[in-house]
Amino acid sequence: MKILNTLMAATAISVIGAGAAMAEKWDMPMAYSATNFHSEIGAEFAKCVTNGTGGNLEVVTHPSGSLFKGNEIKRAVQTGQAPIGERLLSAHQNENPLYGVDSIPFLVSSFDEHEKLWKIAEPKIASALADDNLVYLYSVPWPPQGLYFNKAINSIEDMKGAKFRSYSTATARMAEMTGMLPVQVEAAELSQALATGVAEAFISSGATGYDRKVWEHLSNFYEVDAWLPRNAVFANMDSWNGLDDATKKIVTDCAAKAQTDGLARSKEYTQFTLDGLKENGMTVERANPELVKELQAIGETMTNEWLETAGDQGKEIVETYKSM
Ligand code: PCA
Numbered sequence: 297m298k299i300l301n302t303l304m305a306a307t308a309i310s311v312i313g314a315g316a317a318m319a320e321k322w323d324m325p326m327a328y329s330a331t332n333f334h335s336e337i338g339a340e341f342a343k344c345v346t347n348g349t350g351g352n353l354e355v356v357t358h359p360s361g362s363l364f365k366g367n368e369i370k371r372a373v374q375t376g377q378a379p380i381g382e383r384l385l386s387a388h389q390n391e392n393p394l395y396g397v398d399s400i401p402f403l404v405s406s407f408d409e410h411e412k413l414w415k416i417a418e419p420k421i422a423s424a425l426a427d428d429n430l431v432y433l434y435s436v437p438w439p440p441q442g443l444y445f446n447k448a449i450n451s452i453e454d455m456k457g458a459k460f461r462s463y464s465t466a467t468a469r470m471a472e473m474t475g476m477l478p479v480q481v482e483a484a485e486l487s488q489a490l491a492t493g494v495a496e497a498f499i500s501s502g503a504t505g506y507d508r509k510v511w512e513h514l515s516n517f518y519e520v521d522a523w524l525p526r527n528a529v530f531a532n533m534d535s536w537n538g539l540d541d542a543t544k545k546i547v548t549d550c551a552a553k554a555q556t557d558g559l560a561r562s563k564e565y566t567q568f569t570l571d572g573l574k575e576n577g578m579t580v581e582r583a584n585p586e587l588v589k590e591l592q593a594i595g596e597t598m599t600n601e602w603l604e605t606a607g608d609q610g611k612e613i614v615e616t617y618k619s620m
Contacts, residue, residue: 319352322379322535326359327366328483332507333565334436334527335359337558338382341434341529344550353543355380366482370530374429379535385421385435386525389465393606394424397613398437398525399466400602401595404617405521407563410437413617414526420609421528431536434551435528436558439501439566440521443583446496446514452590461486461495464525466598470499473594483508490514502580503562506569511576518583519570520591529554 324342328335335357342355364372364381370388373381389396397417404410414437422432449455452474460476462468463483471478476497481489483504489495490513497514505517529551539547574580583591603610 321354324357324380325363325369326382327361330359333561341554348546361484373532376532380531382529385528386464392424399523410524416616417613429533430530433529434555435526437524437526442520443518444498444514445516458497459495461498502569506572511578517580520583
């Protein structure tokens, strides 16, 4: 009887074992709120993979930095703590200047220009990510970046001394060059930073201001279209290599769909969120030409700094873009 029990237990374990080897669950950390369009596209991508593989690869998204905070996600996926994740690429420009290719001030100002640049840069970004033990799956741009303040500003002089929330190397550098005080804050903690006075101004899209209801603390949004940064979704290389070819194909097909849908959603969300800021009492307008000129001069310095650090690959991207 004892032998029979042992045998039965062993059989049960091996059956469970076989089942577990076949079906896999991938937790996908994401930094932005569940209602943000990047997170919604991520959820659709997850569903596409889960349904497409008949549940053999179940992808489960964790928005709002609930599994890993924004600034932890890339490392978590690189080291295999998470098999897949989404992260704002330009936040990692300090690791590889190429990750900041989407944040060169005033190089591109519209979705169309940005997509042109991205087509050139994308293979190089994929290979930079591969060097970091990551497989690039898809990426989606944020709407054009503008300035949020708690007062009207007409020149850089008016910006001086403000505590400026940054999300990347470029945003921190812009703060420094305009005499503001940069403080790195993830979007998930932005409302709190504004409420407690840790930050009183920032650069971002209408989308993030809208998602974070910043009208509760700030009064002015200036459209400057400084750049369009991108969120990228990547998998851990070893997790990826563990998938069979049919599953990989389903993942890459779902990723291609997410990239196309994400771009469309980002475009739609642009005007919707600018209108939303207005409806909630903010003054939304284009920055005056003097201020734009001053910012462009700073942008030129930052562009040269980027080109210096990004080497031949960086130069090639920018030159190819400009020649098109
Ligand atoms: N929103 C993100 C990055 C760019 C954007 O529009 C943020 O502010 O964190």
